[in-house]
Amino acid sequence: MAASPPTSRPESLIASWQRSREHGLRPDEPLNDTALAPGELTDRIAANNRLLAFSRPMIEGLYRQIGSPSSTVLLADRQGMILSALGHTDFLDRASRVALRPGVDWSEAVMGTNAIGTALHTGTVVTVQGDQHYLARNRILTCVATPILAPTGGMLGILDVSSDARENLTHAEALLRTTAELIEHRLLETLDDGFLTLHFHTRRDALADPLHALVVFDEGGRLVASNRKGRGMLGLDARHPATTYEACFATPWSSLVALAAQAPDAPFPLYDLKGRTLIARANLRTRRRADTESGAGTARRDDSRLGAIAHGDGRMARIVDTLRNCATEWTPLLIEGEMGTGKAHLVRAFHEDHKPTVDAPLIGIDCTALPDGEAAAAELDRAWAQAANGILFLVEIDALPATLQARLFDAHDGSRARVIGAARQPLAELRRDGRLDLRTFEASGGHIISLPPLRERDDFDELVRHFVREAGGGRSIYVCPEALALLHRHRWPGNLRELRNQLRLVLALMGDEASQLCPEDIPPELFENAA
Known part of the structure; x- marks a missing residue:
């Protein structure tokens, strides 16, 4: 043929x-x-x-x-x-x-x-x-x-x-x-992502047509999602439609946010950078899960718990990659980081994403609360048995006697739990002071994870918006650039935990009707120790 x-x-x-x-x-x-x-x-x-x-x-x-x-x-x-x-x-x-x-x-x-x-x-x-x-x-x-x-x-x-x-x-x-x-x-329309939805076209009557241009931006004005009409009008690549609001439109972003908050879905003129006057509608998105409404799963860029931790900081992205790469190995891990940097949250996310079975346990032990002597060894053995085929998470692992540390880090056949230890002080400092013996840890091929403090992270603005969304209970709340600049001034010695707790307090004081977080909403006492 x-x-x-x-x-x-x-x-x-x-x-x-x-x-x-x-x-x-x-x-x-x-x-x-x-x-x-x-x-x-x-x-x-x-x-x-x-x-x-x-x-x-x-x-x-x-x-x-x-x-x-x-x-x-x-x-x-x-x-x-x-x-x-x-x-x-x-x-x-x-x-x-x-x-x-x-x-x-x-x-x-x-x-x-x-x-x-x-x-x-x-x-x-x-x-x-x-x-x-x-x-x-x-x-x-x-x-x-x-x-x-x-x-x-x-x-x-x-x-x-x-x-x-x-x-x-x-x-x-x-x-x-x-x-x-x-x-x-x-x-x-049903995507559970983004802050503001923008509908636009060259003709007013076309906004009633379901095939008009539709785009979604996050709080910072970055494009989150778009339909093919929107990509066509903005000249975006269908495979990688990345852009920002400022790269497409002349109407100020702050004005668009105000219109979306005060008159949602009311038509208004929108000016683009090509000199065109478009007709648009905008609204602030109510964050929701599409699967609640339809039984369908939600499309996200990264559905994993670990993926949600990397908000744009390069060091955090590399940490996530490291954890994913060692997920199939049964080697121990040590996590160092200041108080509040998210050590326990990272371990929970790793466990959820990579547990070998649905019922694989995660057992946590505060080593500073263990009894002395043989009683500590017995309690640790019980916890290790309970965590079989899962994770044994040891907080403040440097509080363990060196003999117990060596036992935990010994290479084993995988029938026992993966050991993950956490410490607030740098591991090199603990080792130098004789409070941490890493010889068996290194012999077992263990990995060290160093969580950066909040003051060194590149994704501060994204973290603020994330915690505001989390505390907002589904409300779309715009974080003004001036408020972000004010929050940047604080030292944040409690890192992520302090930032989350303070933002929860701020939103509670603002009330349920607030749609913007502005500098005047932030209590002055927050900055008593500001730089």
């Missing part, structure tokens, strides 16, 4: 045929009907639960608009694995003969040139008709597919309409693109 596409086909499909050959596929490749096992497909569906939940009503509407019993609407994930299929039973039965069904991989590497796999590769709408398919067995189909873009950049999945090759799908491309944009719009 000929292994070259008909000459009258688009260049994009000719290139796809070439890639298919490079993948080692032959046009007469026999059907290898290998699908994911039911349990694996369930896991794949769970990983894409948010996409499936919010796309389902739009997919049902698309199927009704296609209006053909000889067609099916398919949703695939970002790897080309089909997650769902909606269609008439007769056509679904025929489609399954070429493995066009949930649990089957339709990437180009497996299925050659086809709408799902080729759209995945090109990032564009793709139509593949009959004999344009690389594999002969798939030439009974005509397929149209379009990417579904993630609010934060990149691709979430592929939406596809497949039909009998004799069907006319000339109207499907526009319907598919519109449906994909509606799904993207809904995913962005």
Whole structure:
């Protein structure tokens, strides 16, 4: 059978045929009907639960608009694995003969040139008709597919309409693109991230259209999410749409925040840096969990507990990377850091992200509270047994006698708990003073984590906003730049713990109606020890 596409086909499909050959596929490749096992497909569906939940009503509407019993609407994930299929039973039965069904991989590497796999590769709408398919067995189909873009950049999945090759799908491309944009719009609207939502267009009447430009910014004016119309109007890369408010608009950020707080969703003129006058609406976002409303998981850049700890500080990001890299090892860890730098919080996050089983324990011991002599050894042994296959967390580990330290750090077979010790003073200083014996720790391949004090972190502003959101109980509260500058003046000897507690107090004094944290809201006594 000929292994070259008909000459009258688009260049994009000719290139796809070439890639298919490079993948080692032959046009007469026999059907290898290998699908994911039911349990694996369930896991794949769970990983894409948010996409499936919010796309389902739009997919049902698309199927009704296609209006053909000889067609099916398919949703695939970002790897080309089909997650769902909606269609008439007769056509679904025929489609399954070429493995066009949930649990089957339709990437180009497996299925050659086809709408799902080729759209995945090109990032564009793709139509593949009959004999344009690389594999002969798939030439009974005509397929149209379009990417579904993630609010934060990149691709979430592929939406596809497949039909009998004799069907006319000339109207499907526009319907598919519109449906994909509606799904993207809904995913962005329900995203549990960001501070301010901005809707804009060149025409006032277009703001009522669900496909107008929609972007979300954080408290500092950095872009958090956007739809494809917004990216197009702002000239952003669909894969990495990173920008700031000031890089796009001439209207001052403070004015926009005030408008969003005082007159949410009221139309107003918005001036961009190209000299255009746009019509816009803005509102402060109420932080919520989308899964509470729909049963769907929430799309975040990093859903892990450890990932949430790195707010933009380079040292903290490297600490998170170190912990992730040693997660599969059973080596001990030592964490040094001043009071309030988040040692216990870091250990809890590490445990939640990387515990080997759901019920793996985390047992904490304050070493300064242990009894003397043999009673201390006995209590430590009990705690170590309770923490089996989990973590034994020793606070103020330098208070342990050196003999007990050596026992804990001895290399073992992994049947006991991972030991994590924490100390407020620098480990080098404790070692020099003879209060910490690190010989067996080093022999066991242990890792040392040094948490920076708040005064040395680069993400102070982000931490303030994070703690304000946390204390605000779902309210959107704007932190004025002048308030941030005032908070920067304090020494913060209690580090993160002190910052969190003070901000909780400030917000409690402000009352439930406040929407901005300003310098006058910060008690003067906070700065008695200011630099």
